[in-house]
Amino acid sequence: MTIKKRPAGPALISLSNVQKHYGDYHALRGITLEIGQGEFFSLLGPSGCGKTTLLRTIAGFEDYDSGTVMISERDMRGVPANKRPTNMVFQSYAIFPHLTVLENVAFGLRKSPMSKAEKRAAAEAALEMVGLKGYGHRAAHALSGGQRQRVALARALVLKPKVLLLDEPLSALDRKMREQMQVELIKLQREVGITFILVTHDQEEALVMSDRIAVMFEGEIAQCDDPEVLYRRPKSKRVADFIGVMNFLPATCREEGGKRLVSVAGLGEAEVAADQSPEGFPQGAGSVGFRPETLTLLYEGQVASHREAPAVIEEVVYYGDMTYYDVRFEGVDKTVRISMRNIFGRDVLDVGATVRVSWSPGALVVFKEGS
């Protein structure tokens, strides 16, 4: 398996064992993390997992109980938000409604030694960078959601921070706008070369945009990897479940003559490689997970490329470009989801049909926990 990965620069931000309590509530449970120069890094997790607290800790808006936060090899303890080399794009964008677009963007330059003309030029350049050239004179309160987002970006980037922090910046936009902004943000980040740290609860957004993703649950980092590793080789069932759709089936695991063998309910026995059990290969009862697109329904006359197993279709969900089939393998009491790309001229199969399903042992991930 090959992973395309941008070369990580030297660590720009390094957190070590950061702890934070709100009263009795343990918000951050020993976060240790290194984020490289020029990296697009995402903090992903459900609401209340501590991702926003962690971002605000890096920004300097939150104190932490213990541990260290270093930015550019400088300890940030006691350094307030207005003295840190970080800038933030807020979830609400926090555009100053009483100022014009240009005044908003130039706000952070107020104390800079630049001349008035230089400040104006810098603000206008930042606006052009986010695609709002000529919007400078407009009143900020009259902008659309997408435009506010761009102004917030320009306002932060004009200060050339070492780190740009983005707190769920796309959650307020509609789907089309969000997808467009995702691509623009990636381009922008490559262009300016600044480290971006994005907080999101949207796994798809994190996969699309990030060089690396830290998945957080209950104040802890469950796994920190690049998107492909995270998707293909999740370290726990919880991570697997949070990122995309993962099917789980019970399995019996044993090692025999150096071979790792799993016997999966309804599928049969197969040998798996060492990297297919990222949390360690269990002995005895365990489970296997596999993504919907790693399975294929075989039509009349098609031959399985790897292995095949019989199943009955229990549910069909038609999406236009894709069809999701929920099928039940023989002798298994739960259904498994299969996603198939629709090809012109090939019929969508019906509920109740008995089909052959092709599966590949290489796509399995073995977990210790039963299913």
Place this chain on the structure above:
Amino acid sequence: MKSLKAYAILYLVFLYAPIFLLPLFAFNSSTIIAFPLENFTTEWFTQLLTLTEMHGALLNSLKIAVTSAVLATVLGVFAAMAATRYSFPGQKGIMGFIMLPLVLPEIIVAVSLLIVILRMGFDTGAWSVIAGHTLICTPFAIAILQSAFASLDPSLEEAAYDLGETPASAFRLVTLPLVMPGIISALLISFTISMDEFIIAFFLTGSDPTLPVYLFSMLRFPKLLPAVMALGTILVVLSVLLITIAEFFRRRGAKRAGLKDTGGFL
């Protein structure tokens, strides 16, 4: 539906008809306040200019109203910030306590203030009226300012802070301009309340009466009654004008900040 409409109209007539009688008699040439009306005159308004005692009362009232409005608004800003930005034990109880003068009978406030002041060995005067008026104006100022602060996104101040400002300059550059309409509105409403207030002023004013207290004393002289009507007319017009300006600022502020209007006093 029809009877409801009739009821609403009747209600409004009952509420406002006496007020409309004021200008009617203020421009009537007869010294007796009764129908039928005689000739149109502005004599009573010119007579007002000659009443020097009244000018002193007006000046006194203005001083008291301006001072009370400023004090009530400053206190209101602190209270509104405490109520919307922070949460602390007993917050609800404390806020309720501060808002209490809104429903307390003014006569109770006036009498108790008078007793306290005299028992402490002080003399009543303009300052004691200011204290009383600040007490009753502050809840109004808080109610207006609280809605101004509550509709303000707390990220705005954080954003200014993040962009290099100190907490003080962030407040000055971002929060203050955005709540300014609320502040102006609170100032004007407090000013109007203090200008019109009678009971507290009557008890605490000492030897220099405020305008309403002076007006009350004038009622004993039937000859001066038309002049009272003229003065009343001016006061009503000014009050309505000020409240309208206050509401205009409050609404414009809400609109400028791109917020939904959550209602004020008008």
